[in-house]
Amino acid sequence: PEVAVCLAGASRSLPTMPVLRGFRQKLLSTTEYSASLFAALSLSSLWPQPLEYNGSLIAMLSEPVRVKRALEHLRPYVQQFVLYNTTEAYARLGSHSCGAPELPGSASDPFSVMTWVPSLYSLQRCYAMIRTHELSRSDDHFDFVIRVRPDHLFLQFVPLALNLSVSQWPTHNAIVAPPSRAHDLSVVPARVAPVYFNTFDTASSCLLTSSSELTERLPVHMQCWRHEQRDRMAACLLGVHLRYHGISVLSVGRNPVVIARLCNVNESTGKIAWPE
DSSP states (O other), X not given: XXXXXXXXXXXXXTTSXXXXXXXXIIIISOSSSEEEEEEEEEOOXXXXXXXXXXXXXXXXXXXXXXXXXXXXXXXXXXXEEEEEOHHHHHHHHOOOOSSOTXXXXXXXXXXXXXXXXXXXXXXXHHHHHHHHHHHXXXXXXXXXXXXXXXXXXXXXXXXXXXXXXXXXSOXXXXXXXXXXXXXXXXXXXXXXXXXXXXXXXXXXXXXSSSOOHHHHTSOGGGXXXXXXXXXXXHHHHHHHHHHHTTOEEEEOSOOOEEEOOOBOEETTTTEEOOOO
């Protein structure tokens, strides 16, 4: 099968050799499918836990020249990519008037904004490039789209980690993901990709981000307008959006990646530490 890999989110640790090596060796270079890479990357050097991350290193690795150089390491799989500033995502989100002034991700809640808004916006930008590519070849669709993050460090091949061969991947109303990771690592069949990757459109309306007769009927963990969801807004919105369209999540296997975090380290102990 033909697989489009959608690399979406803040660039962060993408320009590091372990991450690039994992993408190339464990995700793109395989005989199980033919891979093409599309990337929509935010160049923001902001991060939600400022005392735990190495800000100067993140800022350096977010420089456009370094991100472009990193993508060159993934040739010939790279088909298209776009680099953008997070202000573009915030502008597209607009302002909410849903009667929920403390809506997670509002202007008064910047740490939440910087995570879920660019995350979902990157997915939409990435999928737009995939569709443009498909249309350029007489609307010949990819069979699957794999959603990954730029800070994913792949340790295993995806089919092996999921314990699900490519021939067993669902092609209709279900996506495949490791447990609790559907929002940042998923195998999405072509038929449901427009729903999964366009969650940002729903997030930028009031359909699922405010209290209503519809959202009140959802389980509490899917009531995304509640303030306690602020730390998992992307996962919440995506989960509700899939459920609204009758798409299930097949949770299988184990996670083939770890997050390559750019942390501050105490050189004497070798452990993660806050800067002094």
